[in-house]
Amino acid sequence: MLTILKRSRANGSAAYRAVVRVKRKGKIVYSESRTFDCEKLAKLWGRKRELELQTPEGIQKLKVAKVTIEQLIDRYIKEVEPITASAIDAARAVLNQLGLIGKSSRRD
Incomplete structure (x- = not known):
């Protein structure tokens, strides 16, 4: 429509x-x-x-092409912005509180 x-x-x-x-x-x-x-x-x-x-x-x-926020952030961290481990952990904690990623998600 x-x-x-x-x-x-x-x-x-x-x-x-x-x-x-x-x-x-x-x-x-x-x-x-x-x-x-x-x-x-x-x-x-x-x-x-x-x-x-x-x-x-x-x-x-379109459904096949869906990417999660977690996948986008991981890709950004790896390819674009080299940031500190504490900043990554802080960002993951916020996303976890919002329910956007699981508690078991850890950086590589």
Whole structure:
């Protein structure tokens, strides 16, 4: 289902947000949005995404590509930002309190 929302930016110009949602058995199983300067572009993008997601493999591709927050943080720590062990432990403690990672998660 495509919804176009018009909103005002801080500078007063208009922006159009295209929101595409896929429902299965009355529940939203996928939602995606993108903002455009022109309403016509928002509609075109939304219609295209709807068609892509209607294919049998459309949503399956997205489900396979899901990555957890824990995996993203681990990758960031290893590849981008060399930080101290105490900072890593502190970040993991916060994520654990939020329930985003399990207690057994340890750094490599």
